[in-house]
Amino acid sequence: MVKGNKRENENGHSEYTLTQKIIKTIFLVLTWAMIGLYTEISGTTQKDLIIKTNSDYELVSRAISGRSFGYFIGSFIGGPLVDKLGNYCDLMIAISLDGAAIATIIAPYSPNVSMLGILLVIGGTFEGVINIAGQKLILDLWKRKATGPLHILHFGFGMGSFIVPQIANPFLAVLAPSLEIRNTSSINATKSSPLAVDPVNLTETTTNKTKTETEIFLKESRIESAYLIVSIIVASLSVVFFLYQFRHRREFYTHVPSKIKDSNIRKAVKLVDPATCANVGGERMYSKFIRSYAIDKHKFSGDDGSLINTTFWISFAIGRLTGLFTGRFIPVRILIVIEASGALVTAILLEIFARENDLALWVLTCPMGFFLSQLFPTGIGWGDFHVEFTGIAITFALMGGALGGVAYLWMLGYLYEYHGYDMFLHQLVFYGGCIMFFTIIMTIVGIKHGGRFDRDTEGDADENAVELSEHDDIIKDEG
Numbered sequence: 001m002v003k004g005n006k007r008e009n010e011n012g013h014s015e016y017t018l019t020q021k022i023i024k025t026i027f028l029v030l031t032w033a034m035i036g037l038y039t040e041i042s043g044t045t046q047k048d049l050i051i052k053t054n055s056d057y058e059l060v061s062r063a064i065s066g067r068s069f070g071y072f073i074g075s076f077i078g079g080p081l082v083d084k085l086g087n088y089c090d091l092m093i094a095i096s097l098d099g100a101a102i103a104t105i106i107a108p109y110s111p112n113v114s115m116l117g118i119l120l121v122i123g124g125t126f127e128g129v130i131n132i133a134g135q136k137l138i139l140d141l142w143k144r145k146a147t148g149p150l151h152i153l154h155f156g157f158g159m160g161s162f163i164v165p166q167i168a169n170p171f172l173a174v175l176a177p178s179l180e181i182r183n184t185s186s187i188n189a190t191k192s193s194p195l196a197v198d199p200v201n202l203t204e205t206t207t208n209k210t211k212t213e214t215e216i217f218l219k220e221s222r223i224e225s226a227y228l229i230v231s232i233i234v235a236s237l238s239v240v241f242f243l244y245q246f247r248h249r250r251e252f253y254t255h256v257p258s259k260i261k262d263s264n265i266r267k268a269v270k271l272v273d274p275a276t277c278a279n280v281g282g283e284r285m286y287s288k289f290i291r292s293y294a295i296d297k298h299k300f301s302g303d304d305g306s307l308i309n310t311t312f313w314i315s316f317a318i319g320r321l322t323g324l325f326t327g328r329f330i331p332v333r334i335l336i337v338i339e340a341s342g343a344l345v346t347a348i349l350l351e352i353f354a355r356e357n358d359l360a361l362w363v364l365t366c367p368m369g370f371f372l373s374q375l376f377p378t379g380i381g382w383g384d385f386h387v388e389f390t391g392i393a394i395t396f397a398l399m400g401g402a403l404g405g406v407a408y409l410w411m412l413g414y415l416y417e418y419h420g421y422d423m424f425l426h427q428l429v430f431y432g433g434c435i436m437f438f439t440i441i442m443t444i445v446g447i448k449h450g451g452r453f454d455r456d457t458e459g460d461a462d463e464n465a466v467e468l469s470e471h472d473d474i475i476k477d478e479g
Contacts, residue, residue, distance in 0.1 A: 036160025061413025074128020151323025
């Protein structure tokens with residue numbers, strides 16, 4: 001039966017046609033691209049934020065981790081909202097995109113780290129709501145075929161993340177060669193540059209470390225313009241979801257969750273929470289610090305630092321796009337082992353070869369982005385394979401990711417500032433070990449309990465057998 005442009009299932013609930021599913025999935029992928037734009041601009045502009053707020057790596061890392069605090073809050077709010085008001089997921093996404101855009105515009109004007117952190121918390125809160133509402137839409141649209149669409153959904157995040165360094169790069173501060181950004185208190189002066197034919201304006205800045213250092217910038221930071229551009233792009237997409245909400249407000253897809261009989265499976269799926277804690281923490285750590293590490297340790301120029309950051313995000317996007325196909329042909333329980341093993345091996349290779357070798361850092365950044373990208377959507381797919389993911393279930397997974405983002409960034413920010421730049425690589429190896437541990441546990445539990453679709457099939461077969469048996473008994477009685 002057809003109603004409008006949608007089909008109705010046997011329960012009378014309207015469902016999207018295949019074409020409508022594809023179109024809506026594309027817009028959801030673009031939504032994740034918007035998340036990549038407005039959340040990852042803080043990593044690209046990390047050094048400039050240190051200058052703007054007169055702080056250091058430890059303090060700015062804590063402020064940036066505010067995104068994860070907000071993500072935690074948004075996940076906590078979003079789960080019950082999606083379960084209670086599931087027909088308003090489009091509206092939730094639209095409002096959240098606009099709210100995130102406003103917070104992003106204001107962020108670079110923050111006079112101190114505390115204000116910056118608060119704004120990033122707000123942006124992270126909206127991100128959490130978008131994540132739950134968007135992933136619930138995907139799971140309901142595609143059901144047992146959701147693993148591939150989940151990867152393509154998160155491909156959007158990588159797409160936005162590798163674009164944002166190119167948007168921000170023209171507006172970043174350029175430090176004179178052989179000088180480094182440390183704690184800063186701005187004292188402006190004008191000098192004649194020995195590096196240019198014509199005199200240019202330079203900014204001289206002294207630091208408040210125990211040793212007085214002087215920093216000279218060939219170009220001052222103008223990241224306010226980059227944040228404005230990103231905010232306009234993010235807000236523009238919200239129009240689409242307002243239209244979805246109000247145009248189809250009477251033709252909702254209403255999903256009735258199936259009953260989950262096996263409480264042990266529910267307990268097993270709680271493993272997704274600490275696993276995503278590790279997965280997301282590693283992703284945040286690498287994306288926020290790779291540019292700074294390349295500049296500080298390997299003495300990359302600002303442009304090359306942005307380029308290696310872009311390389312990471314391109315590899316990240318390719319990994320999630322690849323997940324569309326691997327998720328279709330490789331069982332999710334095998335796929336997650338491959339991805340975790342790849343991340344661990346790459347982290348070890350970075351530790352061995354990339355400390356002093358620029359080429360190794362460039363080359364190994366690619367597989368690291370590739371494997372990191374797939375762990376989170378595969379983890380969600382693993383959970384949904386074993387038990388139907390409601391808004392609350394997605395909330396637990398995202399809250400784990402938020403906790404990981406906070407923990408890893410706080411830890412690495414402190415270690416990087418006070419124990420040296422190589423702590424970045426050491427932390428990667430620690431991260432690889434954590435995800436491998438959780439993956440092994442998840443694999444054992446998955447093998448023991450099986451998938452929910454297998455159980456549904458067995459249940460249907462049992463019901464059919466009972467019906468046939470009853471039918472045979474009736475025939476015998478009549479005979």
